[in-house]
Amino acid sequence: EAGVTQSPRYAVLQEGQAVSFWCDPISGHDTLYWYQQPRDQGPQLLVYFRDEAVIDNSQLPSDRFSAVRPKGTNSTLKIQSAKQGDTATYLCASSSDREGANTEVFFGKGTRLTVV
C-alpha cells in the first residue's frame, strides 16, 4: 500500500516568493491534515479536511496561507509571499475516520521549506 506522498521534498525561496506543496493521501482516507513543524519543535496543525470540507483552519495564517482539497483526495497548501518565519517542514497526514476508534494517522515525509 502506498503511503502519503508529498512533493516537492525541498524548497528554497526568497522572502516574498510564493510556493505550493502537494499531498497525495492514502487511497480511501477521508481526513487529510497539514502540519507545520519548525526546526526542533513538534508538528503544529495548520488545517484539516474531511473529504473536501475544511474542518479546522483556525491555525492557518489566512493572509498568506491557503489550502484546498477540491475533490476530497489530493490537497495543495500554498504560501503567498513567504517570510523567513515560514521556514519549517510541512507535513501532510491522512486517516480514515470511517474506521472509528482505531483510526491511525499516517504521515508523509514532509516538504522542507527554507526562506532566505
Added chain:
Amino acid sequence: AQSVTQPDARVTVSEGASLQLRCKYSSSVTPYLFWYVQYPRQGLQLLLKYYSGDPVVQGVNGFEAEFSKSNSSFHLRKASVHWSDSAVYFCAVSINSGTYQRFGTGTKLQVVP
C-alpha cells in the same frame, strides 16, 4: 483544550540500558494518546496508541507505554535500547478519533556505545 508536555528535550542513554521518555497530558476528558518516532528527514511513525483498557500498551520494536490517569502521564519505556533507536520521539493527544492530534515538543534520544 488538550495538550501534552515533554519535559526532556534531550535524553542520552547507553546502548543496552533501559529507557523512559516522559509525557504529561492535560485534558478535560480521557484522551487518546500516542507516541511517534521521527528519524532524520522522515515523517512520523506511530509507535503505539492508547484509547482505553489496559493502561500498559505494547508497541513496535519493544516499546511500551503506561497510561496513568492519576498522574496525567503517558511515559514511554523500553527495556534495552539499541543504537538504531536514536531519533526524536513525540507524544501526542486527541480528544477522539476524529479530531486532529496535538503534539509535544519532542525528546531527542541519543544512544551511545
